[in-house]
Amino acid sequence: MEDSNNNLEKFFRDKFNQRIEPQDWNIPDNEIWDSIASEINKEDKKRRIGVLPIFLVGASILFSVLMAIDNYHKGKNITSLRQEIKECADHHVTSSNNNVSDENVAKDKVESQNSETVIASKLISNDKNTVFADKHSVDNPDKTTKSIKLENVQSKNSVFQEAQDPYIAIDDVNRVLEKDDIVFKTISDVALLPIIKGNILTDDSHLLFGLLNNAETVKPKNRAKNIFNIDPAARYVFWQDKINGSFDNPLSELLVKEETSPSLALGIAVFKKLSNRLVFNTGILYYQRNQTSQYVINLPYSTVDEINVGSEFENRFSHSLPTGLGNINTNLVLSRSINSPVTNNENVYLDFSLQNHTKALALPMMLSYYLKKTGDGFFVQGGIFNEFIIQNEIRDVNTESHHTFVKDKSIVVDYNKSQINKLNVSSVVGVGYEKEILKGIGISLSANYGFALTNTFATPNYQHKIDQLGLQMMVVKKLK
Amino acid sequence: MDNQKIRLCIEGNRIAQKELYEAYKVNLYVLCQRYFSDLEDAKDALQEGFVKVYRDLHQYDEAKGHVSSWIKKVFVNTCLEKLRKKKIDFQKIEDYDHEVVFESGILSDLNLKDLTKMIQKLPTGYRTVFNLYVIEGYNHLEIADQLGISESTSKTQLMKAKNMLRIKLEDVFK
Structure with a gap:
């Protein structure tokens, strides 16, 4: 017995390393196994759902890239088309004056549906020239200023007619054109004409109206809807954090509060109008923010x-504290004067705060529903908010002792950067108001609540999610 | 437990999972009882521990040791996690109950149940550090890291735990 007492540790260690007799321990087998099996089933379901955030992130990136490419090509085509029209118009300003009196000019008086500048197009069969003339020139041939002559039309005739679907070609390729064959369209409509080879732009970059081999498949109305807008955007957000989930507090330390500083985000916003009231918006925004964690630490001195x-x-x-950076290690030095009356293991309470600085990219994927019409008035929105952490570092550390005689002297903090997840995903719902304040500049105010879908920490030992309420002001310059 | 059974467990085979449960349940139940004075807490820890084992079994690397060691580690972490949630104060000792009734008469004959009862009667902080240091074989630095306390606190807790156990043993066998 004395030997055992002298080596208490060895005694207990040996005892618990012995074989354990099952009959001594009454385990309610079925009850526990049933609970375990039930929990495993739930875990399996969770695991299947667990890939959803990753899938959403991947989908959002892919979708954004595709939209950007799509928008880039369309924008390029439209710009080049406009440039083509302008160049042709400029080139033929003089020469068209000589032509307007001939058969190549549309002399008929045509009533236009609107007062804007219009372009009349007509394919002339005998000399294979196309003439554009504005309404003014048609009414007043002597004053024509913008007629465009297109040469080298290598095909047979076909014409457009102002009908239900104005850009559908007529198949009668041999018919001599009549005055009704002249079509008037606004310049902006011309820009929205189907851009397919053989229709508007030929290989030699000449404008052609009328070679719509596949015209049935392209409708201007749809094209207008499918354009994606990529605009520069600035966003200013006030955050109110709410810690969610089981934050893994150490035994004697208590996390009191977590705060996220307001942040200014800059980047691009991508919009896609889905209907008159529904808009899909995404984009990439860069921002920096500070997150402060405050603790009360109780130390036995x-x-x-x-x-x-x-x-x-x-x-x-030496301490280990869970923070927004993961589990950090602290080396704290407390001191007291030699004569101060402190008893052994007397509790010392410390305020400890740590601020980390984060640089991040945000990739939202949101649907906005406007009560009135897109881009104007109140809206509700919802979607997924993806945040990629680029850099995360400790910015500031503070301690303050509340003990009468024991003071904090110094503190050194370090942490393992791989502890935090580089990707945070949250689902967001919100309401807002949007208005165009200046020509081409829109501003929106919104309040959003984000429910964290992923944990802050990469390590399974810590469960830490931050739900955030954000008040957001966003300015978007609408590019033309 | 051979590797094939482990693979089946990872694949979600319920029969293999039940076999694993049967093979380790007693040892792990005793482990859980060492960390919790309340029997229901021990049962909860047993259940949570097995769920984590099945969930994370794919992370087990046989090159790093036997599966039983890995499972034991998962259970220790589960117990610590549950204790953290209870926000235990290390200094709280008023719940210490000196009235331990042993089933055996002499120290060498004390069975695991007796010893477990003794450990269970320790204040939570003392008990946790004692378990980690003496039974699990952690050093004070590791305990400090696990519990978020200083090394000196860990040493103090262990010393007090051992003193309490020694006094109890001496009282009983006087």
């Missing part, structure tokens, strides 16, 4: 472990 440093005693503590 050991007078046994003190080190004598001149006129003071010091006590060194």
Whole structure:
């Protein structure tokens, strides 16, 4: 017995390493196994759902890239078309004056549906020239200023007619054109004409109206809807954090509060109008933010472990704290004067705050429903908010002792950067109001609530999610 | 437990999972009881521990040791996690109950149940550090890291735990 007492540790260790007799321990088998099996089933379901955020992120990136490419090509084509029209118009300003009196000019008086500048198009069969003339020139041939002559039309005739579907070609390729064959369209409509080879732009970059081999498949109305807008955007957000989930507090430390500073985000916003009231918006925004975690730490101050440093005693503590950076390690030095009356293991309460600085890219995927019409008035929105952490570092550390005699002297903090997830995904719902304040500049105010879908920490030992309420002001410059 | 059974467990085979449960349940139940004075807490830990084992079994690397060691580690972490949620104060000792009734008469004959009862009667902080240091074989640095306390606190807790156990043993066998 004495031997065992002298080596208490060995005694207990040996005892618990012995074979355990099952009959001594009454385990309610079925009850526990049933609970375990039920939990495993739930875990399996969770695992299947677990890939959803990753899938959504991948889908959002892919979708954004596709939209950007799509928009780039369309924008390029439209710009080049406009340029083509302008160049042709400029080129033929003089020469068309000589032509307008001939058969190549549309002399008929045509009533236009609107007062804007219009372009009349007509394919002339005998000399294979196409003439454009504005309404003004048709009414007043002597004053024609914008007629466009297109040469090298290598095909047979076909014409457009102003009908239900104005851009559908007529198949009668041999018919001599009549005045009704002249079609008037606004310049903006011309820009929306189907851009397919053999229709508007030929290989030699001449404008052609009328070679619509596949015209049935292209409708201007749809094209107008499918355009994606990529615009520069600035967003200013106030955050209110709410810690969610089981934050894994150490035994004697208490997380009191977490705060995220307001942040200014800059980037591009991508919009896709789905209907008159529904808009899909995404984009990429860069921002920086500070997150402050405040703790109260309770330390038993050991007078046994003190080190004598001149006129003071010091006590060194190593801690591990869960923060927005993951589990950080702290080396804290507390000190007291030699004569101060402190008893062994007397509690010392400390305020401890840590601020981390984060640089991140945000990739939202949101649907906005406007009560009135897109881009104007109140809207509700919802979707997924993806945040990619580019950099995360400790910016500021503070301690303050509340003990009468024991003071905090210094603190050193380090952490393992791989502990935090580089990707945070949250689902967002919100309401807002949008208005065009200046020509081409829209502003929207919205309040959003984000429910965290992923954990802050990469390590399974810590469960930490941050739900956030954000008040957001966003300015978007609408590019033409 | 051979590797094929483990593979079946990872694949979600319920029969293999039940076999694993049967093979380790007693040892792990005793482990859980060492960390919790309340029997219901121990049962909860047993259940949570097995769920984690099945969930994370794919992370087990046989090159790093036997599966039983890995499972034991998962259970220790599960117990610590549950304790953290309870926000235990290390200094709280008023719940210490000196009235331990042993089933055996002499120290060498004390069975695991007796010893477990003794450990269960320790204050939670003492009990946790004692378990980690003495039974699990952690050092003070590892305990400090696991519990978020200083090394000196860990040492103090262990010393007090051992003193309490020694006094109890001496009282009983006087």
